[in-house]
Amino acid sequence: MSTYRTHLLLCGGTACHATGSQAVKEALLKEIAKQGLEKEVRVIETGCNGFCAQGPVMVVQPEGIFYQKLTPKDIPYLVEEHFLKGRPVERLFYVEPASSETIPGMNEIPFFSRQVLRVLRNKGAIDPEKIDEYIARDGYLGTAKALLEMTPDEIIAELEKSGLRGRGGAGFPTYLKWKFAKASPGEVKYMLCNADEGDPGAFMDRSVLEADPHAVLEGMIIGAKTIGAHYGYIYCRAEYPLALRRLDIAISQAREYGLLGKDILGSGFDFDLEVYQGAGAFVCGEETALMHSIEGKRGMPRPRPPFPAQQGLWKRPSVLNNVETLANVPQIILKGGDWYASVGTEGSKGTKVFALSGDVINIGLVEVPMGITLRDIIFEIGGGIPDGKKFKAVQLGGPSGGCVPEHLLDTPTDYEAISKVGAIMGSGGMIVMDEETCMVDMARFFIDFCKEESCGKCTPCREGTKRMLEILERITEGKGEIEDIERLEELSRFVKDSALCGLGQTAPNPVLSTIRYFREEYEAHILEGRCPALVCQALITYSIDTEACKSCGLCKKNCPAEAITGSKKPPEPFVIHEEKCIHCGVCFSGCPFDAIKKSSGSKVARAA
Amino acid sequence: MAKLTIEDLKRIKEQVKKDTALREGGATVKITVHMGTCGIAAGAREVMDALLQEMAETDRQDIRVVTSGCMGMCSSEPNVTVEVQGHDPVVYQGMDANKMRQVFKRHVLLGEVQTDFALARMKEESPEEGSAEQET
Ligand SMILES: Cc1cc2nc3c(=O)[nH]c(=O)nc-3n(C[C@H](O)[C@H](O)[C@H](O)COP(=O)(O)O)c2cc1C
Ligand code: SF4
Ligand code: SF4
Ligand code: FES
Numbered sequence: 199m200s201t202y203r204t205h206l207l208l209c210g211g212t213a214c215h216a217t218g219s220q221a222v223k224e225a226l227l228k229e230i231a232k233q234g235l236e237k238e239v240r241v242i243e244t245g246c247n248g249f250c251a252q253g254p255v256m257v258v259q260p261e262g263i264f265y266q267k268l269t270p271k272d273i274p275y276l277v278e279e280h281f282l283k284g285r286p287v288e289r290l291f292y293v294e295p296a297s298s299e300t301i302p303g304m305n306e307i308p309f310f311s312r313q314v315l316r317v318l319r320n321k322g323a324i325d326p327e328k329i330d331e332y333i334a335r336d337g338y339l340g341t342a343k344a345l346l347e348m349t350p351d352e353i354i355a356e357l358e359k360s361g362l363r364g365r366g367g368a369g370f371p372t373y374l375k376w377k378f379a380k381a382s383p384g385e386v387k388y389m390l391c392n393a394d395e396g397d398p399g400a401f402m403d404r405s406v407l408e409a410d411p412h413a414v415l416e417g418m419i420i421g422a423k424t425i426g427a428h429y430g431y432i433y434c435r436a437e438y439p440l441a442l443r444r445l446d447i448a449i450s451q452a453r454e455y456g457l458l459g460k461d462i463l464g465s466g467f468d469f470d471l472e473v474y475q476g477a478g479a480f481v482c483g484e485e486t487a488l489m490h491s492i493e494g495k496r497g498m499p500r501p502r503p504p505f506p507a508q509q510g511l512w513k514r515p516s517v518l519n520n521v522e523t524l525a526n527v528p529q530i531i532l533k534g535g536d537w538y539a540s541v542g543t544e545g546s547k548g549t550k551v552f553a554l555s556g557d558v559i560n561i562g563l564v565e566v567p568m569g570i571t572l573r574d575i576i577f578e579i580g581g582g583i584p585d586g587k588k589f590k591a592v593q594l595g596g597p598s599g600g601c602v603p604e605h606l607l608d609t610p611t612d613y614e615a616i617s618k619v620g621a622i623m624g625s626g627g628m629i630v631m632d633e634e635t636c637m638v639d640m641a642r643f644f645i646d647f648c649k650e651e652s653c654g655k656c657t658p659c660r661e662g663t664k665r666m667l668e669i670l671e672r673i674t675e676g677k678g679e680i681e682d683i684e685r686l687e688e689l690s691r692f693v694k695d696s697a698l699c700g701l702g703q704t705a706p707n708p709v710l711s712t713i714r715y716f717r718e719e720y721e722a723h724i725l726e727g728r729c730p731a732l733v734c735q736a737l738i739t740y741s742i743d744t745e746a747c748k749s750c751g752l753c754k755k756n757c758p759a760e761a762i763t764g765s766k767k768p769p770e771p772f773v774i775h776e777e778k779c780i781h782c783g784v785c786f787s788g789c790p791f792d793a794i795k796k797s798s799g800s801k802v803a804r805a806a
Numbered sequence: 807m808a809k810l811t812i813e814d815l816k817r818i819k820e821q822v823k824k825d826t827a828l829r830e831g832g833a834t835v836k837i838t839v840h841m842g843t844c845g846i847a848a849g850a851r852e853v854m855d856a857l858l859q860e861m862a863e864t865d866r867q868d869i870r871v872v873t874s875g876c877m878g879m880c881s882s883e884p885n886v887t888v889e890v891q892g893h894d895p896v897v898y899q900g901m902d903a904n905k906m907r908q909v910f911k912r913h914v915l916l917g918e919v920q921t922d923f924a925l926a927r928m929k930e931e932s933p934e935e936g937s938a939e940q941e942t
């Protein structure tokens with residue numbers, strides 16, 4: 199066996215794949231061979247490193263240097279300069295947007311320096327397709343301890359001490375779930391993992407599966423031993439091909455080592471599992487719908503009780519846990535519940551992974567100790583809002599959640615504190631919105647999503663979301679009435695209270711929270727025909743600023759409605775004729791001189 | 807592959823750890839091979855090969871090998887700097903494969919500076935090592 203002096207940890211996560219990390223990898227291998235460095239420099243393809251916005255990214259060890267936005271063109275120079283001659287290439291470093299400073303070391307970059315990695319401890323550090331690398335970082339020692347040294351009750355006690363709560367959305371204490379399922383009588387029980395991840399804007403679970411699939415397998419083995427299950431399923435959406443591939447590899451390697459199958463580690467305990475591919479319906483993430491789907495039926499929820507812990511998959515006692523929940527378990531067993539509970543707040547222990555997206559500079563995956571404020575995540579780790587724009591709100595928990603406005607940004611990431619302000623911790627989706635976001639339109643988007651995803655089984659959800667969408671569409675088109683706000687609130691309460699499953703029960707949340715914090719925006723649409731964020735097409739008037747107009751004629755040429763007149767020679771000013779304009783916005787985005795202006799509310803809603 | 811026992815797990819961990827240790831902190835020795843154009847021409851690649859062979863044979867996980875560019879002492883290339891934590895860096899000049907093996911076995915592993923081909927300690931307080939180079 200030979201030793202390498204340098205490891206190149208190239209991100210092979212989904213986002214970096216999309217930006218070309220495969221081509222970078224090929225270029226690297228080729229150039230390394232050309233320089234005769236094959237025995238000295240090793241390329242390792244890792245899971246998502248977290249800093250997806252800068253992809254493809256690569257970390258060079260042992261120096262810890264972080265390279266970003268790599269292209270195959272950069273590689274020959276990089277290999278010769280850095281990996282042969284040892285001179286790091288500054289132009290590929292990260293540039294701190296605020297100070298324009300280049301930062302070579304990954305751990306000095308603010309995006310990384312505030313994070314605490316537990317669930318993501320192996321991200322970007324191991325090759326997720328090599329079980330030995332996982333083992334080298336204490337992999338399967340938690341399983342060994344649980345199987346060889348602990349009783350189910352001891353495992354439950356350790357989890358209780360840890361304070362771990364379900365990361366799939368509801369935050370239910372994991373130890374209790376396991377305790378109930380253990381107490382349920384039955385020879386056959388099931389251990390299940392929810393990798394459906396249906397929230398728009400969420401990619402935490404995908405990244406865990408891509409970067410560290412064995413951690414999830416370990417969580418399942420330990421859970422199975424605790425409740426007395428010998429078979430399990432991982433329910434993963436088919437739209438996650440890379441996660442599915444890494445899971446398959448992980449499972450077959452674990453089987454080869456006897457870490458799945460009969461008599462695991464000589465403990466006498468048997469457990470095996472398989473992956474079930476879902477078609478990606480949002481409702482299938484709901485626990486009873488998910489179980490129906492595995493049974494081969496349509497993914498529809500059913501009323502509870504009976505709870506899955508008593509009657510789950512095929513009516514057998516079952517535990518369903520989220521990917522991130524399970525990935526926390528091996529370390530809790532190995533290092534103890536007290537260690538886990540050493541960070542966090544009174545009621546929310548440990549760390550949480552968030553997927554930062556939307557109008558924020560550092561889009562990516564962050565893991566932080568619970569209790570850190572939303573402001574810290576968005577402005578310190580996330581780097582704030584791009585293009586000097588102003589923050590407006592952040593949506594937590596996707597379509598089931600709510601938005602948090604500026605004046606509540608110091609709310610800590612704590613289950614109870616977040617629900618108090620009308621949002622939910624959810625599974626960790628965090629969509630940042632700047633001043634150019636219309637909150638009515640945002641509520642419309644999420645209700646539209648829920649209407650599409652409603653399984654249709656129960657009337658309040660099926661019809662309620664449809665009615666709410668109609669009202670919201672009416673408002674965004676300037677045809678709303680002031681009573682509509684009350685109607686929305688009333689419908690929301692009704693759907694919340696009477697829908698069968700969590701989808702319907704939470705669907706009104708974005709509507710309620712936008713009304714709560716941005717009521718004046720609803721009123722502007724309704725009373726003044728004005729969209730303050732200049733988003734709702736029907737309420738916008740386009741006009742040409744004659745000062746800025748250079749008479750290039752581009753807008754006239756591109757307008758699909760022939761709504762613009764004017765000419766350069768003979769000089770005749772360019773004008774938009776409001777009665778013909780269909781508000782497509784083509785002229786606005788196409789004008790090279792920014793001479794087209796948007797305004798709203800100047801006229802009473804014309805459509806009315 | 808046979809079923810693993812917990813002993814097997816620990817064995818795999820130790821074996822692979824040596825390789826992956828590179829990605830963690832905790833280095834106590836850093837060996838820099840100066841690989842400027844002049845260094846390569848003078849045989850720095852052979853020095854590197856020998857060094858990596860030595861690395862493969864040791865169980866130590868706290869040694870890092872890096873390269874750097876020309877250090878402005880082209881006439882004495884290949885140059886190698888050994889930095890043991892808590893000690894001043896030592897620059898070796900005119901290295902070849904055999905000298906590299908000797909430096910690795912004696913200095914890196916046992917802590918005995920090989921004064922025969924040490925150019926300098928990088929700090930002043932070591933007068934016995936000839937003309938002291940100042941760190942910038
Ligand atoms: C409509 C709907 C969608 C859901 N989608 C997911 C999902 O994608 N992933 C997930 O882990 N939990 C999802 N949940 C929550 C699950 O029903 C369940 O509570 C969770 O998987 C339990 O795991 P935990 O206790 O580890 O959080 C969803 C719930 C509802 C009502
Ligand atoms: S594209 Fe802009 S500059 Fe050109 S004619 Fe239209 S408004 Fe004037
Ligand atoms: S918004 Fe569309 S239809 Fe209206 S003037 Fe511009 S290009 Fe023409
Ligand atoms: S996929 Fe590469 S950083 Fe996220």
Ligand code: FES
Nearest residue numbers: 659697698699702
């Ligand atoms: S489909 Fe779930 S509540 Fe109606």
